[in-house]
Amino acid sequence: MLHVKKGDKVIVLSGDDKGKTGKVLQIFPKEGRAIVEGINMVYRHKKPRSAQEAGGIVKTEAPIYLSKLQVVCPECGAPARMGFAMVGDEKSRVCKKCGKAIDIKEKKEKEKKASKSKKAAKAEAESVDAAQTAEAKETAKAAKTAKKTAQKKEQNTQDAEA
Numbered sequence: 001m002l003h004v005k006k007g008d009k010v011i012v013l014s015g016d017d018k019g020k021t022g023k024v025l026q027i028f029p030k031e032g033r034a035i036v037e038g039i040n041m042v043y044r045h046k047k048p049r050s051a052q053e054a055g056g057i058v059k060t061e062a063p064i065y066l067s068k069l070q071v072v073c074p075e076c077g078a079p080a081r082m083g084f085a086m087v088g089d090e091k092s093r094v095c096k097k098c099g100k101a102i103d104i105k106e107k108k109e110k111e112k113k114a115s116k117s118k119k120a121a122k123a124e125a126e127s128v129d130a131a132q133t134a135e136a137k138e139t140a141k142a143a144k145t146a147k148k149t150a151q152k153k154e155q156n157t158q159d160a161e162a
Contacts, residue, residue, distance in 0.1 A: 002027065003071060003082040003093065004034055012039055012067040012080045018066075021072060027063070033063035040064045075100040138145065 004010060004024055011021045022036040035106040042062040047053035070079045083094045085101065093102045 002066065002133060004066055004069055005093075008073070009072045010036060011072055012032075012036070012064070013068050013070055015040075015064070015068055022067075028063060032062065032066050034066055035061050036069065037061065051110050071102070073098060073100075074102065077152060 006024050007029055008024045009021060010024055012018055017039045020039055022039045024034050026035040038061070040062045041059050044060055044120065046058050047054050059154065070092075071082055072078065073080045073095040075092055075095060076099055080095045080097040082102070084098050085092055085094045087101050094100070095102060129138045
């Protein structure tokens, strides 16, 4: 098990990008490398392959050795070494500074449920707004229709009197 996982916030310990932080985008465990957002940027000279595709110099992230990265603990917010411990039946990473488990499946599931409930509440609020808007439109339409029929009746009575 590696000390770094996809989605972790990491800090670079050495090299040109020393001290910079970024999110891990991809891990290559066999090579012991990772691609980190905004770290180890390289230039690629790209040749246009078709008339629509533009050529030029493209800046992309290159893999960086895992030994140059340290995970920033989401609990204490400091760069910390990772230890491993058994939490229940699962092997989990533990922050050596604060001692809290970093990736527990229950914790992630709670976050997912919370985000789903927020999305559901937002969707419900939008549907209520849409229903209120539709109701207001129907009311306005009914009022217009009533006004038109009242005007027609007035004209009919005026025509009959004349």
